[in-house]
Amino acid sequence: MGRGGCCWAAMGGRKPKLLAAEIEKIRTCHENGETITALAKEYGISRQALSRYLNQKTTETEMVCQIIRQWAKLNQRFQAVNVMDYNMRIDFMCEEECCTVILVNFREKRIAIENETDEMIHRAFGIKAKPTWEDFEEFLESRCFPRTRDGLRMILDDIGLDFYDPLAIVEKTKGRMAEDFQWMKFTYFRPEADICGQ
Numbered sequence: 001m002g003r004g005g006c007c008w009a010a011m012g013g014r015k016p017k018l019l020a021a022e023i024e025k026i027r028t029c030h031e032n033g034e035t036i037t038a039l040a041k042e043y044g045i046s047r048q049a050l051s052r053y054l055n056q057k058t059t060e061t062e063m064v065c066q067i068i069r070q071w072a073k074l075n076q077r078f079q080a081v082n083v084m085d086y087n088m089r090i091d092f093m094c095e096e097e098c099c100t101v102i103l104v105n106f107r108e109k110r111i112a113i114e115n116e117t118d119e120m121i122h123r124a125f126g127i128k129a130k131p132t133w134e135d136f137e138e139f140l141e142s143r144c145f146p147r148t149r150d151g152l153r154m155i156l157d158d159i160g161l162d163f164y165d166p167l168a169i170v171e172k173t174k175g176r177m178a179e180d181f182q183w184m185k186f187t188y189f190r191p192e193a194d195i196c197g198q
Contacts, residue, residue: 018045
């Protein structure tokens with residue numbers, strides 16, 4: 001009866017799904033010449049189900065590769081950094097024109113920027129060519145309503161936040177302020193989470 005262990009149909013239950021490690025082992029066996037029919041029999045599942053497992057993994061891998069390629073292409077102007085180290089991109093816009101692109105690495109608390117305009121007043125960090133993480137935090141807070149604003153708790157409730165977090169606020173409000181036409185567009189790079197639908 002192979003590795004299936006028992007006859008699941010006779011017990012009235014469903015055969016458990018194959019584990020990722022089992023799928024990898026099956027794939028290796030298949031690549032080494034074992035047929036899908038023989039492997040399906042050995043693991044106690046149908047040929048069609050086994051084929052779906054093998055194809056699903058390939059599809060997920062292709063999707064991850066596609067997301068990585070898209071991220072690299074989107075950030076191809078960043079020649080001096082490894083864009084794969086960054087998991088968020090913020091386009092700081094003035095109306096429909098991009099003024100500054102910011103790549104964010106939260107784990108190491110660092111950013112990389114590319115300015116797209118010569119107008120210093122529209123750049124995210126003005127004349128600073130290599131802003132620090134502290135500069136980034138100040139920039140985020142500058143695009144929020146102030147911490148000391150009257151009715152702060154009510155405002156946070158309105159946008160669905162429990163506490164004052166500048167990044168969470170600008171993600172909700174797009175960093176729009178009544179005083180100007182600038183705003184933020186967010187792009188996230190997390191291929192595994194995207195594949196899992198998270």
